[in-house]
Amino acid sequence: MVSPQAMQVLKNELPLEQENLLLSGEVKTGLVLVDIVNGFCTVGSGNLAPQAPDAQIAGMIDESVKLARGFCEKRWPIYAFLDTHYPDVPEPPYPPHCIAGMDESKLVPSLQWLENEPNVTLRCKDCIDGFIGSLEKGGSNVFVDWVKTNGINAILVVGICTDICVLDFVCSTLSARNRGLISPLEDVIVYSRGCATFDLPINVARNMKGALAHPQDLMHHVGLYMAKGRGAKLVSEVVFGV
Numbered sequence: 001m002v003s004p005q006a007m008q009v010l011k012n013e014l015p016l017e018q019e020n021l022l023l024s025g026e027v028k029t030g031l032v033l034v035d036i037v038n039g040f041c042t043v044g045s046g047n048l049a050p051q052a053p054d055a056q057i058a059g060m061i062d063e064s065v066k067l068a069r070g071f072c073e074k075r076w077p078i079y080a081f082l083d084t085h086y087p088d089v090p091e092p093p094y095p096p097h098c099i100a101g102m103d104e105s106k107l108v109p110s111l112q113w114l115e116n117e118p119n120v121t122l123r124c125k126d127c128i129d130g131f132i133g134s135l136e137k138g139g140s141n142v143f144v145d146w147v148k149t150n151g152i153n154a155i156l157v158v159g160i161c162t163d164i165c166v167l168d169f170v171c172s173t174l175s176a177r178n179r180g181l182i183s184p185l186e187d188v189i190v191y192s193r194g195c196a197t198f199d200l201p202i203n204v205a206r207n208m209k210g211a212l213a214h215p216q217d218l219m220h221h222v223g224l225y226m227a228k229g230r231g232a233k234l235v236s237e238v239v240f241g242v
């Protein structure tokens with residue numbers, strides 16, 4: 001656990017200004033779920049799953065379920081990434097995780113109902129950056145096509161990990177938007193309470209060969225800060241309008 005003093009220094013030096021988001025339907029908004037799969041979220045589900053119940057991850061799942069329910073009620077589009085790897089294709093620097101065909105690469109139990117919803121596009125990806133992971137062999141991009149087909153003006157992004165798969169996807173999408181590759185998308189919105197990252201404190205990492213320390217609260221904050229620095233909007237509340 002990072003000391004409260006360290007977090008305070010971080011918050012003083014890198015303050016996060018956040019907005020509230022009202023989903024009224026006036027701006028066509030799509031929900032993007034990043035890797036809310038057992039292999040990253042469910043205790044004991046593989047090498048990169050939490051080893052004990054984790055409050056930040058549980059909160060991220062709760063918020064994502066609420067949003068997914070709201071989007072499905074309104075039949076608004078949802079795009080869900082599922083990190084999925086074949087056992088013989090490693091993804092350095094990570095150990096094997098989210099193996100295809102195993103529970104690890106499936107949505108967490110509280111989101112599995114999404115598999116049967118008509119407004120949901122599921123996308124298995126075998127790389128960190130979901131924008132790249134949406135590329136097809138022929139060069140088309142399933143995510144870009146989803147934005148265009150649905151006429152999406154804003155995406156609301158939630159999932160795990162804030163500073164890894166969420167951040168990389170957000171950065172690539174913003175670059176694509178800035179290059180005019182993904183019209184009519186205008187805004188990339190990151191919901192802070194709908195994101196989470198993993199915890200590997202320095203005292204644990206020190207005893208693991210080659211491991212990088214990854215204190216959860218600190219890296220979550222840094223991930224959000226970097227996303228904002230690249231041009232994402234950051235929100236701490238999301239409300240459905242009438």
Ligand SMILES: [Zn+2]
Nearest residue numbers: 083091098127
């Ligand atoms: Zn992966």
